[in-house]
Ligand SMILES: O=C(O)C1=C[C@@H](OP(=O)(O)O)[C@@H](O)[C@H](O)C1
């Protein structure tokens with residue numbers, strides 16, 4: 022197994038330009054495939070999750086051309102008329118590919134099988150499949166009930182009233198919303214349970230609007246998509262920087278800046294994870310906000326107690342910032358960390374203890390009290406990009422650390438460690 026020995030970093034400063042947002046890249050690629058005509062997508066992320074979506078679209082007969090560094094795409098929309106693939110679609114561990122494709126292929130004219138990495142087969146999808154089956158879809162579980170892989174027999178779907186459980190993942194509702202304009206009648210979606218990760222629904226509604234489809238959101242309790250709307254190409258669309266990826270640089274500056282200028286997200290961002298910068302202000306960082314960039318400087322850091330349900334990805338970064346904050350940090354209402362790339366609650370607790378932190382792992386929360394001095398440890402990353410990136414904060418804070426399997430960052434940020442080096446003094 023590859024290991025990265027990260028030497029203690031004296032200080033961080035400089036400028037970074039964020040890669041494109043994963044959440045926006047995969048939504049935009051799929052909607053561009055569903056409309057007629059060409060869409061030019063700029064600042065597309067090039068990472069494993071996006072490659073899985075691009076490969077799936079290619080297997081479905083969608084013509085996508087890429088520039089040499091794969092950050093501009095020209096997608097020829099098919100109006101949803103896909104060709105029958107000859108093999109199962111392999112979607113890696115990309116939730117943003119697997120869930121929306123499940124819904125869109127359920128209402129197509131083709132039959133498909135969707136598979137992924139072993140971990141994808143442990144990530145639940147039953148809430149989405151239940152809702153689609155209620156609307157008349159034909160989806161079969163090929164292994165365990167409620168989990169991928171899936172066999173989907175595409176059918177026309179009328180729409181109508183449907184209830185979806187929103188308590189485990191917002192991606193199920195995102196998927197249903199993205200497919201709703203393909204149904205022949207109005208679709209009225211009611212939410213069962215407390216909807217998690219709400220800002221990702223705002224991203225979905227925002228992007229659907231850019232492609233000409235209106236969703237009516239009644240306080241995240243119910244959603245209405247009127248029939249007769251179809252996706253229209255915006256011709257050209259720019260992917261903003263990834264706000265979850267920004268969290269590592271916001272945190273780095275807060276721990277040991279120097280000033281870091283982070284280009285690609287700011288007050289204009291449609292991504293909920295931008296609020297991580299507000300959390301870091303509460304922790305003690307100095308943040309200057311611009312429409313499309315943030316400038317962050319070190320502060321005197323103290324632990325906070327937050328409900329992180331709205332920012333599940335960026336909140337992981339707070340767990341390693343906690344190592345350098347005074348007193349206890351509590352991150353609450355994050356049960357669904359357990360069903361992502363790994364059981365992130367268990368994994369973060371285990372790895373934080375290795376460096377000496379005192380950790381309480383609750384059913385849906387984690388509490389971290391920093392050690393007096395950080396111990397050198399080998400950090401296992403569980404094929405989870407965010408664990409690798411989060412633990413680089415130990416080096417930023419001035420301690421050596423070993424990161425096992427550092428290439429797992431390729432899921433969303435293949436150049437992460439190179440970028441960190443450019444701001445390290
Ligand atoms: O819709 C999206 O783009 C995402 C939604 C979130 O998942 P959940 O809704 O499962 O929390 C987030 O963790 C994931 O990285 C991306």
Ligand SMILES: C=C(OP(=O)(O)O)C(=O)O
Nearest residue numbers: 114115116117334361362
């Ligand atoms: C949870 C994540 O990914 P996915 O889109 O596969 O759910 C993530 O990127 O942290």
